[in-house]
Amino acid sequence: MxxxxxxxxxxxxxxxxxxxxxxxxxxxxxxxxxxxSILLKxxxxxxxxxxxxxxxxxxxxxxxxxxxxxxxxxxVEYSITAKxxxxxxxxxxxxxxxxxxxxxxxVKKPESKGDQQLPLFG
Amino acid sequence: MxxxxxxxxxxxxxxxxxxxxxxxxxxxxxxxxxxxSILLKxxxxxxxxxxxxxxxxxxxxxxxxxxxxxxxxxxVEYSITAKxxxxxxxxxxxxxxxxxxxxxxxVKKPESKGDQQLPLFG
DNA sequence: AAACATCGGTCTGTAATTTAGACCGATGTT
DNA sequence: AACATCGGTCTAAATTACAGACCGATGTTT
Numbered sequence: 001m002x003x004x005x006x007x008x009x010x011x012x013x014x015x016x017x018x019x020x021x022x023x024x025x026x027x028x029x030x031x032x033x034x035x036x037s038i039l040l041k042x043x044x045x046x047x048x049x050x051x052x053x054x055x056x057x058x059x060x061x062x063x064x065x066x067x068x069x070x071x072x073x074x075x076v077e078y079s080i081t082a083k084x085x086x087x088x089x090x091x092x093x094x095x096x097x098x099x100x101x102x103x104x105x106x107v108k109k110p111e112s113k114g115d116q117q118l119p120l121f122g
Numbered sequence: 123m124x125x126x127x128x129x130x131x132x133x134x135x136x137x138x139x140x141x142x143x144x145x146x147x148x149x150x151x152x153x154x155x156x157x158x159s160i161l162l163k164x165x166x167x168x169x170x171x172x173x174x175x176x177x178x179x180x181x182x183x184x185x186x187x188x189x190x191x192x193x194x195x196x197x198v199e200y201s202i203t204a205k206x207x208x209x210x211x212x213x214x215x216x217x218x219x220x221x222x223x224x225x226x227x228x229v230k231k232p233e234s235k236g237d238q239q240l241p242l243f244g
Numbered sequence: 245a246a247a248c249a250t251c252g253g254t255c256t257g258t259a260a261t262t263t264a265g266a267c268c269g270a271t272g273t274t
Numbered sequence: 275a276a277c278a279t280c281g282g283t284c285t286a287a288a289t290t291a292c293a294g295a296c297c298g299a300t301g302t303t304t
Contacts, residue, residue, distance in 0.1 A: 009220025010149040010213060011166065016223075018142050027132040036252050044133065047292065052253060072300050073251035086224035091132060093215040098131025101138075102208035158281050169263065174282060194270050195280035 016061060017087055021046060021054045026084060027091045029064060034078045063087065138183060139209055143168060143176045148206060149213045151186060156200045185209065 017023050024043055028034075033042050040051055055078060058064040063084040069075040080088075139145050146165055150156075155164050162173055177200060180186040185206040191197040202210075 008146065008149070008166075009217045010146050012220035012223055013216040014142065014146060018145070020136065020140055023136060023140070024130065024132050027130070037250080040252095044130075048253065049255095049293090050291070053291095068252090071251090072298090073249095074253090074299090076252060083224040087219060090212065090215040090219060093212040094135040095131045097209060097212060098134035101134055102205040159279080162281095170282065171264090171284095172262070175262095190281090193280090195272090195278095196270095196282090198281060 013087075013090065016063065017090065019054065019057075021050065022058060022063075023091050023094055025051075025054055025058060026063065026080065026087060027095065029078050029080055029084075030088060030091070036076055036078075039078075058084075135209075135212065138185065139212065141176065141179075143172065144180060144185075145213050145216055147173075147176055147180060148185065148202065148209060149217065151200050151202055151206075152210060152213070158198055158200075161200075180206075 017026065021043070025039065028039055028042060033039055036051065036055070040046065040048055043051070055064065055066070059066050061083075062081055064078045065081050067077045067079065069077070139148065143165070147161065150161055150164060155161055158173065158177070162168065162170055165173070177186065177188070181188050181200075183205075184203055186200045187203050189199045189201065191199070
């Protein structure tokens with residue numbers, strides 16, 4: 001119904017980390033995997049152009065910080081900023097889901113009472 | 123380091139809802155916005171082809187369910203499945219962040235003790 | 245000494261994805 | 275008679291992602 005840019009909080013968050021690679025990057029860097037070539041090796045399916053682009057965007061939006069070392073061959077290290085840390089609960093929720101994805105019906109409580117579910121999420 | 127497909131839980135989760143639109147769709151449908159044209163109007167920037175594609179993918183991966191009503195004009199309603207519900211913590215974390223994005227330094231506790239932060243995230 | 249590897253990327257051309265806009269059929273509204 | 279609604283599809287054009295070559299300075303291997 002409303003189309004104002006900041007009306008949907010999920011959209012706001014997606015504008016920061018809503019891409020195929022950003023949450024994974026945030027996760028990897030939070031684990032200490034913080035150099036270009038190591039990230040490239042440890043993230044399946046990404047290539048250097050995409051990694052470069054995503055890192056630049058994350059740096060630009062102040063989620064990651066880039067530090068270069070004047071060595072040969074050059075070394076670059078990425079780290080998570082305060083803003084990046086504030087986004088970690090999202091990444092952690094993803095991690096938690098991924099550690100126990102909803103494949104099997106999760107046989108816990110039979111729920112009884114005709115599968116009522118109305119209130120759901122607010 | 124490891125490139126096996128299921129080694130990274132965040133990647134696993136991203137394979138389900140890792141696209142520009144899926145978390146927003148999940149959020150909207152969870153709010154009761156569950157018809158094609160209404161979703162189209164309430165999500166800024168999406169078009170009908172993309173909406174159609176994302177809904178199909180979400181249906182295919184059993185995150186959303188599609189129910190058609192033989193009326194004229196036709197009516198279609200989408201709802202969240204059990205698997206979709208299991209993904210809601212991620213969407214909720216996004217919502218929470220979006221409601222209080224890390225723009226200002228969040229002046230809460232001064233943290234003291236030289237901003238120690240080593241253990242960070244596991 | 246010559247070749248190759250490392251590091252963090254960039255450049256180019258092609259392949260894949262996304263987009264805008266028209267269109268659909270049955271009915272209700274102006 | 276013309277237009278709107280509903281939930282989409284089709285086509286062609288624009289945008290984005292990809293693979294592979296390349297860079298410069300040095301270290302390592304042959």
